[in-house]
Amino acid sequence: MVDQTAGREEFTARFFVESSYPIERVGEVIAGEQSSGTFIALPGESAELKERSRARVVSVKSLPAVTRASLHSEYLARHNPSATYYRGEVEIAFPTANIGPNLPALLTTIAGNLFEIGEVSGLRVLDVDLPATFAAGFLGPQFGIEGTRKLCGVHDRPIIGTIIKPSIGLTPEQTATVADELCAGGIEFIKDDELLIDPTYASFDARLNAVMPVLHKHADRLGRMPMYAINISGSIDEMLRRHDAVLESGGTCVMLCLNWVGHSGVEHIRKHSQLPIHGHRNGWGAFTRNPQLGFSFEVYQKIWRLAGIDHLHVNGIQSKFWEPDDSVIASALSCLTPFSGVQPILPVFSSGQWAAQAPTLFEKLQSVDLMHLAGGGIIGHPLGIGAGIQSMREGWEAATQGIPLQQYAEGRPALTAALAKFGGV
Amino acid sequence: MVDQTAGREEFTARFFVESSYPIERVGEVIAGEQSSGTFIALPGESAELKERSRARVVSVKSLPAVTRASLHSEYLARHNPSATYYRGEVEIAFPTANIGPNLPALLTTIAGNLFEIGEVSGLRVLDVDLPATFAAGFLGPQFGIEGTRKLCGVHDRPIIGTIIKPSIGLTPEQTATVADELCAGGIEFIKDDELLIDPTYASFDARLNAVMPVLHKHADRLGRMPMYAINISGSIDEMLRRHDAVLESGGTCVMLCLNWVGHSGVEHIRKHSQLPIHGHRNGWGAFTRNPQLGFSFEVYQKIWRLAGIDHLHVNGIQSKFWEPDDSVIASALSCLTPFSGVQPILPVFSSGQWAAQAPTLFEKLQSVDLMHLAGGGIIGHPLGIGAGIQSMREGWEAATQGIPLQQYAEGRPALTAALAKFGGV
Numbered sequence: 001m002v003d004q005t006a007g008r009e010e011f012t013a014r015f016f017v018e019s020s021y022p023i024e025r026v027g028e029v030i031a032g033e034q035s036s037g038t039f040i041a042l043p044g045e046s047a048e049l050k051e052r053s054r055a056r057v058v059s060v061k062s063l064p065a066v067t068r069a070s071l072h073s074e075y076l077a078r079h080n081p082s083a084t085y086y087r088g089e090v091e092i093a094f095p096t097a098n099i100g101p102n103l104p105a106l107l108t109t110i111a112g113n114l115f116e117i118g119e120v121s122g123l124r125v126l127d128v129d130l131p132a133t134f135a136a137g138f139l140g141p142q143f144g145i146e147g148t149r150k151l152c153g154v155h156d157r158p159i160i161g162t163i164i165k166p167s168i169g170l171t172p173e174q175t176a177t178v179a180d181e182l183c184a185g186g187i188e189f190i191k192d193d194e195l196l197i198d199p200t201y202a203s204f205d206a207r208l209n210a211v212m213p214v215l216h217k218h219a220d221r222l223g224r225m226p227m228y229a230i231n232i233s234g235s236i237d238e239m240l241r242r243h244d245a246v247l248e249s250g251g252t253c254v255m256l257c258l259n260w261v262g263h264s265g266v267e268h269i270r271k272h273s274q275l276p277i278h279g280h281r282n283g284w285g286a287f288t289r290n291p292q293l294g295f296s297f298e299v300y301q302k303i304w305r306l307a308g309i310d311h312l313h314v315n316g317i318q319s320k321f322w323e324p325d326d327s328v329i330a331s332a333l334s335c336l337t338p339f340s341g342v343q344p345i346l347p348v349f350s351s352g353q354w355a356a357q358a359p360t361l362f363e364k365l366q367s368v369d370l371m372h373l374a375g376g377g378i379i380g381h382p383l384g385i386g387a388g389i390q391s392m393r394e395g396w397e398a399a400t401q402g403i404p405l406q407q408y409a410e411g412r413p414a415l416t417a418a419l420a421k422f423g424g425v
Numbered sequence: 426m427v428d429q430t431a432g433r434e435e436f437t438a439r440f441f442v443e444s445s446y447p448i449e450r451v452g453e454v455i456a457g458e459q460s461s462g463t464f465i466a467l468p469g470e471s472a473e474l475k476e477r478s479r480a481r482v483v484s485v486k487s488l489p490a491v492t493r494a495s496l497h498s499e500y501l502a503r504h505n506p507s508a509t510y511y512r513g514e515v516e517i518a519f520p521t522a523n524i525g526p527n528l529p530a531l532l533t534t535i536a537g538n539l540f541e542i543g544e545v546s547g548l549r550v551l552d553v554d555l556p557a558t559f560a561a562g563f564l565g566p567q568f569g570i571e572g573t574r575k576l577c578g579v580h581d582r583p584i585i586g587t588i589i590k591p592s593i594g595l596t597p598e599q600t601a602t603v604a605d606e607l608c609a610g611g612i613e614f615i616k617d618d619e620l621l622i623d624p625t626y627a628s629f630d631a632r633l634n635a636v637m638p639v640l641h642k643h644a645d646r647l648g649r650m651p652m653y654a655i656n657i658s659g660s661i662d663e664m665l666r667r668h669d670a671v672l673e674s675g676g677t678c679v680m681l682c683l684n685w686v687g688h689s690g691v692e693h694i695r696k697h698s699q700l701p702i703h704g705h706r707n708g709w710g711a712f713t714r715n716p717q718l719g720f721s722f723e724v725y726q727k728i729w730r731l732a733g734i735d736h737l738h739v740n741g742i743q744s745k746f747w748e749p750d751d752s753v754i755a756s757a758l759s760c761l762t763p764f765s766g767v768q769p770i771l772p773v774f775s776s777g778q779w780a781a782q783a784p785t786l787f788e789k790l791q792s793v794d795l796m797h798l799a800g801g802g803i804i805g806h807p808l809g810i811g812a813g814i815q816s817m818r819e820g821w822e823a824a825t826q827g828i829p830l831q832q833y834a835e836g837r838p839a840l841t842a843a844l845a846k847f848g849g850v
Contacts, residue, residue: 035593037591049591052626054594071747074747074750075745075746097625097626098593098620099622100623100624102623102660103660104658104659104681105620105622105682106685112682113710116710117745117746118747123710167460167461168461169460169475169477169478170474197533198527198530200522201478233527233533234529234530235527235693238527260687261689262684262685262686262690263687264686265688265690265693266687283537284540289496289540290496290715293715319543320543322499322541322545
């Protein structure tokens, strides 16, 4: 969005706001706090300064008020206690000149001290809308959906994968054995658990050295390389070294724990990487589970796409996690939607997944561009790992052809056994 | 803590937990999810594996139950709706061998998927307790309190500072003019606003080049170098280059937006830095404002101390932010408390501060090891910036000598004018 009046390039952010003060007023406070808002006359403070740096409230939308504050504010309790807490959505435009292509600056502007402003008893970043010229200053995904498909050798259907379990505790040799069984069954994607990085009894190097020969052995047979998202998270030097080791050994993916590597770290790996980055969002619940605080997934995935990841976890439908299915679907759709010239990334469905989620996922997404990871649904399949993987593929065949699962299962033992064991649709 | 039975080194984390399931059960779920918890028999899963990798619940403390879930969980709504939500604190011991000196691994373990577990309607990380041998694997603060004091030339009293305002929008020359006035008034510490990093109209380099000669000019006069926490946040390469530029120009501090540079990034700068790292916590509100979600400041500051920062913002008492004063004081005390052999860091008080907060701060902290930053309290002082700074020093003299401010103000025009303008004690 460009403010023609000021002749400056701007981007906008949309916030949920709750306060005992009118939302319009709080919007102005936020716009001031997050730009050149000044509390006192200073030499150099001028109309010119405001024009180049001051944020402005673009719109305010009222929502029904509530009678109880979502979050305690000592400031409100002291200055403006009330029986009414107004709610609304505020859109604020910021000059891009304040920021440049700098992720910490962008986040500090849209998600900095504003969470702590005394006037707010609720504040959530809902969305951000960037001019394509501004977004182009960030690296963005390098491989995205097509690049990942090419490396996996899987086209026109979801990439079927799993997580090596137990999450942590296996020796490198045991890890290789599990990988061998998964590849023998025809797996397309394997990932480390997010907890597994460099335990003393199964160091990163030992794990890589044990698993890669197994993958190569099966690649020769399969005509495609199973993708292994090995968790390289750690210090910058470790991550760079590990990335290079993966690349050199013929691996095709690296995994990062996004929130705890952080924006500058992930961006740095993206800059050096010659492999797709599998983004794990562990910790995300802390950022989003309170609907009146933190971040929407919409803005979260945009930021990580700017940083340059290629895959992002979105939980699974009917999972063991807290999240409603609608929210999971919305997250996946946002990963698949281009924004500001930034290419889509693969949503990764995981947790409690098996063949029977395919029809719902396809109906809601109208896409097969996703990774579908099943643990028990593959490893716990009564006819073995190969049949578990086959059942996932058959689930997606039924889904994309619009045939009910039970019907499609006829004459297909893998899907039949999955439905019998895991519970039907 | 060492589990003698298992003969393994462990660290512990303490969590607030809320659920419609009994807290003991949820503690086991968390311990499983965050270590080798397995849902299905696998080759290699063994007593030996559990012994090396499985987390264990050390203790469960019950808290009064509530009748309403703090956070929605679709999983609980489906599987265990209830009129009672149990609350408690759960302490879990994890083997350090799972992790090593790896910040993303540590955070993924204590603050990863557990926030999303379906069984919990509330989860907050309250504390972490590390063996000193384990903590020693992390870099930790390089300068800490004494190193910062030495560079500032300020001993035995708080370091008095301010933030250059307007937050953003000044040209480099205007920034230098403000710095010049502050130094002429005897300021000891100046920081950029967290929003200010590299705007197109006041690039980092231009700002550094404009401000540093001013600081040197006053250093010659004062016999001490005013510390300027210039915001170097950005990409890894930019931060390294900027750090080197600050060092080369004779600067004595760099500032990082911790949450948005991220753990691997901050750690990397620490590794290369020859200057104290001023840690800004903007965005922190999103992590902590819901008391049943996210992080306590106690654990937050420990993690950033492991990463190696030297100063950390804690808000101010009687500030414009949401936070109650007790919470601000507790935060500062935790920064000042050694843990696991990791040295203390300087708490930075900021927002709405002026001379009159000194007695309360000193009474509560029993320490002068802090940075006390005032904006309006210095720049808005009726007798000018020099008197504003003088009034802050006099406030602390009164506080440490146990003399009431009004009494100490007699014959001291700076403090007298501050009390008259800003409101008395």
